Amino acid sequence: MESRTPPTDVVGRAVAVLLEIGATAEGVTLTEVARRVGLPASTTHRLANRLADEGLVQFDAARKRYLPGLRLFELGQRAARGLDFAGTAEPVMRKVTAATGEATLMSVLDGNEHVYVHYVDGPEPVGVRSEPGARGPLHATSMGKVLIAFSPDAERERLLAEVDLVRHGPNSVTDREVLRNQVETVRAQGYALVDEEHHAGLRAVAVPIMRPGGSVFAALSTAAPAFRRSLADLEAMVPTLRTAAAELAVRLPAS
Numbered sequence: 001m002e003s004r005t006p007p008t009d010v011v012g013r014a015v016a017v018l019l020e021i022g023a024t025a026e027g028v029t030l031t032e033v034a035r036r037v038g039l040p041a042s043t044t045h046r047l048a049n050r051l052a053d054e055g056l057v058q059f060d061a062a063r064k065r066y067l068p069g070l071r072l073f074e075l076g077q078r079a080a081r082g083l084d085f086a087g088t089a090e091p092v093m094r095k096v097t098a099a100t101g102e103a104t105l106m107s108v109l110d111g112n113e114h115v116y117v118h119y120v121d122g123p124e125p126v127g128v129r130s131e132p133g134a135r136g137p138l139h140a141t142s143m144g145k146v147l148i149a150f151s152p153d154a155e156r157e158r159l160l161a162e163v164d165l166v167r168h169g170p171n172s173v174t175d176r177e178v179l180r181n182q183v184e185t186v187r188a189q190g191y192a193l194v195d196e197e198h199h200a201g202l203r204a205v206a207v208p209i210m211r212p213g214g215s216v217f218a219a220l221s222t223a224a225p226a227f228r229r230s231l232a233d234l235e236a237m238v239p240t241l242r243t244a245a246a247e248l249a250v251r252l253p254a255s
Contacts, residue, residue: 013039017047021057022072023135027065076133088251093120093220096244100237102224103128106209106248107136109147112163114138114219128202128223139179140168140197142206143219149186150208150216156183171196191238193231201226205234207241209248217252220245 007013016037021028034044048066051057055071093104103122107114119130138144138159148159160183165174171194173179186192191207198204206221222237 013037013043014047014051017044018051018056018072021048021051021066022068025068025131027060027063027067029065033066089118089248090120092244092247092251093118096120096220096222096240097122099240100222102222102229102237103130104244105130105143105221105223106218107143107147107221108218109138109151109216110135112138112159114141114144114147117218122224124228126225126228128204128225137166137168137198138163139165140172140194141221142192142194142204142223143221145183145186145192145194146206146208146219147216149183149192150210152215168198169196169200169202173197191235191241193234195231196226203229203231203234205237205241207238207245209245209252211249217249220248 007016017033017039020033020036030041030045030048033048034041037044039047048057048059052059052066052069055069057066057072058069059066089106093106096104097120101123104120105116105128106118107116109115113135116130116132116134116136118132121127121129136144138148148156148163151159160176160180163179165176165179166172167174173182182192191205193203193205195203202223203226204221204223206219208216209218209220211217220241222234222241224234
């Protein structure tokens, strides 16, 4: 991960440090955080220790790594409850998993990535796993492509111009024109399919969850190992996903 232009205000610097530490459950060293946020190590150390005082991060002295703190976890749980992802989305998503026999995932757009906000495991011993709060690339996932495709025009154009086309899986799209054409197809058909674009051996299909005004609020997906599900199998699940997305559009707060 490359370093970025550091914020000039104290609050911005503290937020940048918090976001870097909170981005990984495995922890990150002070040197890594300082490099990524573009701040001196002494400044980063002072900010990290202040965040630790508030319980937002914690320091593992044995491994010399900073990790997300319990208070940060509590805040995340409150945010999820406020959006009612767990309480409202889970019963609907469980119905999808019962119908498809595969994992069901939901994510929302955040900057130039998407963030997984809820996940229901499938019944098979080998399947797709995802942690709420984890981030995914927009160009290499079915939910990401849906979120691009159904964003307002100006936002869609911004994303198409700015998304970093990193290769993640064997079939990742790394050409901007190809991505644009795929997004146009997604808009026309109302769903996105990906075949080993994010991870080798993984396929997925996604549909949008729309606001009443017609813009996308979230994406709903079924994902499965490629050895078990063909693209045709996943495409056949689109009606089930659309029914669930329509129900979630009514139930979930989309503000």
